[in-house]
Amino acid sequence: xxxxNSNVMIFHTQIASIMEVLANAAVAEICKLVDDDYAVxxxxxxxxxxxxxxxxxxxxxxELKVTRERAERTTRERVLASRPSSVKIPDRYRGIxxxxxxxxxxxxxxxxxxxHRTWRDDQPITIDEGSGTSTQRxxxxxxxxxxxxxxxxxxxxxxxxxxxxxxxxxSIDIQIGAVGVAPPVATEDFASAPHPRAQxxxxxxxxxxxxxxxxxxxxxxxxxxQRFLHTGLNxxxxxxxxxxxPLGCPSAPGSDYLLYxxxxxxxxxxxxxxxxxxxxxxxxxxxxxxxxDPGNMPLDLETQTDLSRGDWNRYSSSVYxxxxxxxxxxxxxxxxxxxxxxxxxxxxxDETHLGVGHSQGRDFLDYRxxxxxxxxxxxxxxxxxxxxxxxxxxxxxxxxxxxRDFFDPVLNSKDQRAKARGGGATSGNSKEKRFCNEGFNCPxxxxxxxxxHIGVKPFSCTQCHMHFAEAGxxxxxxxxxxxxKPFSCxQCHMHFARTGxxxxxxxxxxxxKPFSCTQCHMxxxxxxxxxxxxxxxxxxxxxxxxxxxxxxxxRRCLRIHQQKKHSIL
DNA sequence: CTGGGGAGGGGGCCC
DNA sequence: CGGGCCCCCTCCCCA
Numbered sequence: 001x002x003x004x005n006s007n008v009m010i011f012h013t014q015i016a017s018i019m020e021v022l023a024n025a026a027v028a029e030i031c032k033l034v035d036d037d038y039a040v041x042x043x044x045x046x047x048x049x050x051x052x053x054x055x056x057x058x059x060x061x062x063e064l065k066v067t068r069e070r071a072e073r074t075t076r077e078r079v080l081a082s083r084p085s086s087v088k089i090p091d092r093y094r095g096i097x098x099x100x101x102x103x104x105x106x107x108x109x110x111x112x113x114x115x116h117r118t119w120r121d122d123q124p125i126t127i128d129e130g131s132g133t134s135t136q137r138x139x140x141x142x143x144x145x146x147x148x149x150x151x152x153x154x155x156x157x158x159x160x161x162x163x164x165x166x167x168x169x170x171s172i173d174i175q176i177g178a179v180g181v182a183p184p185v186a187t188e189d190f191a192s193a194p195h196p197r198a199q200x201x202x203x204x205x206x207x208x209x210x211x212x213x214x215x216x217x218x219x220x221x222x223x224x225x226q227r228f229l230h231t232g233l234n235x236x237x238x239x240x241x242x243x244x245x246p247l248g249c250p251s252a253p254g255s256d257y258l259l260y261x262x263x264x265x266x267x268x269x270x271x272x273x274x275x276x277x278x279x280x281x282x283x284x285x286x287x288x289x290x291x292x293d294p295g296n297m298p299l300d301l302e303t304q305t306d307l308s309r310g311d312w313n314r315y316s317s318s319v320y321x322x323x324x325x326x327x328x329x330x331x332x333x334x335x336x337x338x339x340x341x342x343x344x345x346x347x348x349x350d351e352t353h354l355g356v357g358h359s360q361g362r363d364f365l366d367y368r369x370x371x372x373x374x375x376x377x378x379x380x381x382x383x384x385x386x387x388x389x390x391x392x393x394x395x396x397x398x399x400x401x402x403x404r405d406f407f408d409p410v411l412n413s414k415d416q417r418a419k420a421r422g423g424g425a426t427s428g429n430s431k432e433k434r435f436c437n438e439g440f441n442c443p444x445x446x447x448x449x450x451x452x453h454i455g456v457k458p459f460s461c462t463q464c465h466m467h468f469a470e471a472g473x474x475x476x477x478x479x480x481x482x483x484x485k486p487f488s489c490x491q492c493h494m495h496f497a498r499t500g501x502x503x504x505x506x507x508x509x510x511x512x513k514p515f516s517c518t519q520c521h522m523x524x525x526x527x528x529x530x531x532x533x534x535x536x537x538x539x540x541x542x543x544x545x546x547x548x549x550x551x552x553x554x555r556r557c558l559r560i561h562q563q564k565k566h567s568i569l
Numbered sequence: 570c571t572g573g574g575g576a577g578g579g580g581g582c583c584c
Numbered sequence: 585c586g587g588g589c590c591c592c593c594t595c596c597c598c599a
Contacts, residue, residue, distance in 0.1 A: 472585055500588060528592065529574065557571065
């Protein structure tokens with residue numbers, strides 16, 4: 001018995017020792033794991049701290065830059081204030097009609113202020129020369145910071161000509177940076193006025209052999225451009241510009257489609273020697289490339305000089321704050337562009353600027369109001385964002401497969417698109433996604449989609465003032481004028497211009513009411529009617545009479561009220 | 570006169 | 585490029 005007990009004791013002792021060993025081993029293992037994880041964690045923390053420091057440094061640099069540029073702008077504004085007003089540059093936002101004056105269809109080019117890094121580089125640009133097509137890739141290699149290049153710094157422009165021989169006049173990177181050299185000017189008055197900033201880098205990227213490049217000081221150019229300034233908007237229309245060149249966009253069928261070219265994207269340059277004239281900008285063959293390019297935006301000398309130094313914020317600020325929007329004539333289009341296009345890009349930062357709805361009229365007012373009150377509206381230009389996000393991507397041409405990677409594949413899903421489109425009333429903020437990450441597997445689609453963001457509407461109705469971003473929409477619209485209603489209801493023989501209208505109409509016969517109110521379970525055949533109905537529950541009366549203050553739930557009620565009570569038509 | 574539902578017109582946008 | 589959906593606007597009608 002005693003022996004048995006001693007054996008049990010020994011056994012227990014051994015078990016205890018084994019347990020202790022195992023426990024120690026486990027502890028050691030745990031400690032090792034903790035140490036490893038801790039090391040990894042420390043490493044990650046260190047990396048994060050490094051990134052934070054780098055970002056902080058960048059932020060400081062940016063702040064310094066902004067402060068300095070603001071001071072410069074203030075100084076320049078003072079100088080300008082003391083100058084005669086005749087230096088205003090009228091040839092902004094100016095388009096030309098092909099074949100008019102010195103302008104021939106072969107003379108198309110693109111001008112980009114050097115030092116401005118928002119050019120969509122390395123994109124094939126097709127120049128329709130009548131006799132053929134010349135496609136080039138333009139790669140602008142610039143320093144990370146334009147200022148580092150110094151006052152004489154320039155961009156390296158690499159051209160890859162795919163057709164034709166190298167023209168010595170191509171690959172020009174004109175520097176008018178020498179002190180004392182007259183700056184590019186657009187008016188004779190200005191030509192005689194020395195400009196403190198003489199640097200102007202113009203890159204001629206046209207493949208047109210006849211295309212030449214010159215500084216903008218040539219008064220002959222001014223004559224031409226001024227003439228076009230007065231030619232009116234309609235002369236911007238040119239069906240042949242519907243040829244979308246490298247994007248493969250076909251020409252719009254028929255002459256009913258007028259390209260509503262954005263004059264703001266067009267500039268006319270003439271060569272001092274040959275008198276040849278460049279037409280820059282909004283050739284639809286390059287719209288993919290240039291429409292988002294602030295460098296292609298109309299510039300006065302001040303802003304152009306600024307832009308050549310990469311000062312896009314100042315440029316945008318000046319554009320939006322100096323009353324350019326309200327100018328008649330050429331600037332009407334800019335209204336369209338800025339109001340419906342670029343400016344709202346900013347609002348994806350602060351969507352509170354936007355109303356719920358996105359009807360055309362309200363958008364116009366909302367955006368315009370914000371434009372007028374927010375001089376820095378374009379400081380969040382998508383180009384900046386793009387550039388800041390991925391400079392390398394910006395250098396990718398549209399035909400480059402890598403350019404597709406520019407769009408975040410993570411967001412390239414139906415869910416994300418649905419999110420971007422929103423639902424119900426919130427989708428009215430569709431302009432929030434102006435800088436979205438829609439995924440496209442075709443540059444052409446990218447180009448078309450970008451019109452959504454930019455607000456470019458190249459397709460103009462010949463019978464009214466309407467402009468459209470897509471040819472199909474124009475075609476659809478033209479049924480308004482033709483009265484064509486090819487879709488008829490078999491039950492009541494009503495006719496409709498669109499299948500969707502017919503489909504919606506047929507709910508009258510089927511009694512289908514897919515839209516139900518969650519408050520009272522009323523059902524509606526149209527979503528809009530449900531939305532209107534919801535105001536009954538919310539008591540929403542957003543429409544107030546400015547004369548008596550009475551509020552209405554619907555605009556139509558307000559309008560009727562004003563007509564009858566205040567005799568306002 | 571006003572509120573509210575029904576329904577068509579038409580633009581924006583994406584597939 | 586057509587189809588389709590979403591959305592807003594507007595008119596009509598009726599209570």
